[in-house]
Amino acid sequence: MDSVGDYVIGGREVGPVVTGFSERASEMSGWLTLGVPADAFNTGIMAFLNGLGMIPADLLAWAGIAKRLRKYTEIVKSVTLPTFFETRLQDDTGLVKGVSSVVLMLFEGGYVGAQIVAAGTLLQVLTGVEPWIGIITGGIIVVGYTMLGGYFAVAWSDYFQGAIILAAFIVLPIIAYTSYGLPFDELASVGGGSLTSITAGMTGWAALFGVISYAAIGLGVPGNPHIMVRFMGIDRVKNIRLAALVAQLFMFAAYAGAALVGLYAIVVFGQGNVAQADNAMPRLTLELLPSVVAGVVLAAALAAMMSSADSQLLVATSAVVEDVYHGFINPQATEQQLVRYSRYVTLGLGGASIAFAYLAKNTPIYTLVLDYAWGGLGAAIGPTLIAALWWKRVTAKGSVASMIVGASTMILWTQLSTVLNALNAMPSQEASPFLYQFVGVYGLFPAFVLSALTLVGVSLVTNPPRGVDEHFDIFDKPLSAVTSEPGGGTPTYVTDGGRTTDGDGARDVSPKAVTEADAIRAHVEAADYWDEQE
Template sequence: MIDVQALITFIIYFIFLMFVGYYFYKNTTTVEDYLLGGRGMGSWVTALSAQASDMSGWLLMGLPGAVYAGGTKESWIAIGLFIGTVLNWQFVAPRLRVYTGKLNSMTLASFFEDRFKDPTGLIRILGAIITLIFFTIYASSGLVAAGKLFKAMFSIDYSLAVLIGGFVIILYTFLGGFLAVCWTDLFQGLLMFFAITVVPMLAYDSVGGFAGVKEAMLARDISTNIIPEVSMPLIAIISTMAWGLGYFGQPHILARFMSIDSIKKIPKSMTIAIVWVFISLGGAIVVGLISIPMFASIPDPEWVFIEMIRNIFNPWVGGILLAAILSAIMSTIDSQLLVSSSTLTEDFYDKIINRDASEKELMHVGRICVLLISIVALFLAMDPDSTVLGLVSYAWGGFGAAFGPIVLFALFSRKTSWKSVLTGMLVGTIVLVVWKQIGLGATMYEIVPGFIANVLTITIMNLFYPAQNEEIFAEFDDVVYKTKHKLTK
């Protein structure tokens, strides 16, 4: 049976998103506007856009579902993500903004090429290929979440649900580019925050509080111990906390750092982002725990937040809160589509196919790329047995292992060479994929061996092939000085 009130709420929400997309379509005139918002984003937009695009549907579906099924030990994922968020804002954001502005780099792959003065173009090409592969997987996870949401709410066919959600996201991203994505993310981030704080507070007393949760966990034989009950608990904790390593290599989050109006706005953005993340992750864990006594069984653990809202609120209020789940999904997919489009436009078309392309031509190419990537992601999302958390973890790990160490070496190592970076990126990615494919991911999250392999490879290669380009040294020293000077002024 279709929930008419919720459907009306969603239609109004869709119309709002279309309006935002059309508004910025009329106000986007250059390729830098389309891909990075003209590097003029404010503190609130940067902070909430970064975190809303980061957390995605897994915050309101994947993480609560994991806690519902596995108990408190799944909280280590949230702890790792919180630590990673803080470190990323504190150390990566300021220097990345200055460095990419100095080199006029609009994508992560082009920044790597410009930073290390790669004469072959292989770093950019390999980085772009990795970006497209893992972002297509990542975007498909969001479409899976959209499909599950619509199926649970309106009892419609899963494939049709995926297509409906995909159409709305693709349309406003296609039209408005980075500005539309960031401003819708601001609204979506606020809505997500409201939902993840209000719902568990109102549901807490209905299940008998902490005592009710503990009793239900013991009845279902779910451990209340935060330490995993496995043969190697330390390995399990490291594996789940390792999600935090992924932050250093996520192109859709790093793009927000590159787009902020001024480095001086980063401290304020960081404060907003950290508070948002801390409360949101805590709320998601509480939702998962409260759902244990609330639902003896459920068709899909990732539906727990949806069902909690429907049980507590009337259809009109519930529709608004359920739109928050859609917001979480959309705020990540739109960013992934745009960064993938940026990669194809900036790293392939502009630098390989047509170096003399006009601004207008590049914007057209960017919009076409959004459509192409979306089609592939929609195809991958058609499997109804896919899990949001499973797809996200693979893509997140892929970016963390391939790009995370390189971002850190680029920003903090003066003598890292392009040969070291190219080799490290390749080795880190191969180790991650092989580790996953042979089934070792069940023992240790694949980002850990991939990240370590990348770091060790770059470190060893630097001993034999250190950077010797004086231009690189001068740029690095200038960025270090400007970052410190502008933050302390």
């Protein structure tokens, strides 16, 4: 770990297979291993709709975001999303970087806490210990290896953890099938038909908004930085296609397997015989498998939690150290100092996440992840990331307004039903079925829409950054063609924190200092690339 780039994105040296596994493992988390089986245990086959938005959204992210983000962030020497936003939107006020950093720290910290809650739940089922013991144990393990190894530790542990996850959700349904056959006939008799209905027995507005809620989960993909940094950290742009294939195969098998596990738990135990739906996956594993094998399979659940928690912890750390400390407090900090402070901050944020996990230990994991982490990041960050890569007209003020509206809407929406009930203002299902069901829709749907509309509206009435065509030239050119240009390929709009102007006092145009070593490295990389092509 010689530089903050090594710590945060592994020096962009992680291969496609590891990247593909890591991208999926970092997203799936305890939400997949405990949450999706719990959802299936509660709703039946409707839980298969968890992949309705996620599978196409992830594919579109690989196709439409990965290459552009990978190329651009290397050229402008950005290792975090807030720094990417600041450079792309030419914001010299610090607002874009500051607001996005706060959003990342808030929601990624909550995300880590959710994973640690999942670890505590699993350890309680396995060993009977109190949840707080499992929370502290899981938290110490994750914080420890993330602090020591940074992105390399995270990516490679995700690779092995992802393999365990995939194996578990392929093997467990197969074993259940050999013992019980297909679960659907049994489900029809248990749930009165609702468990075998793709809308869980709902009709009308309830069914429509239920499907929309599942589809809206996919809107969170571009806004979750622990996924986006996988695109930034892959070793070569040309390897993105292979990484995407690995990730998509992984996702399809894992989502289908997780839902089947929840369905078989109903068949084996009945819905009334499991204390909490979150226990469905570990209970079924212990029921069907010999103890040694069950231990390996249940390691998959812990692995999923760890692979997400470490990724989210690393993103939150980068927001504090690289974007806040290095960006605002000490721009002259050395790489050695930044790595050292990154480890300190990882430890501190990890401790705060453990405390949050203890306070939230009674909240269902499925809800904790979707409402308090995934949704907030998706609504606040997603529209800006997409626009920054594809829309020349987006502005810094539009981005800031979008982030504030998206984050605020998501937070408020999670409490909307509670607040309306307290005020006796909750719409009646009989008098206003549309409003009644709309209040219960997954908050990421309205939050993302409002955030995107705010981004477009404010951007259209504010001045766009200058020289946007130069930015998009980088998006569209091969990486080698840019890095082989004079000056190491560093564009003129990249700044080093100094405040010089373009002659009329309008804006900062000072180029980022390019050392002789940078120029030599760029030349060597370009030569290596063309050697490979030949």
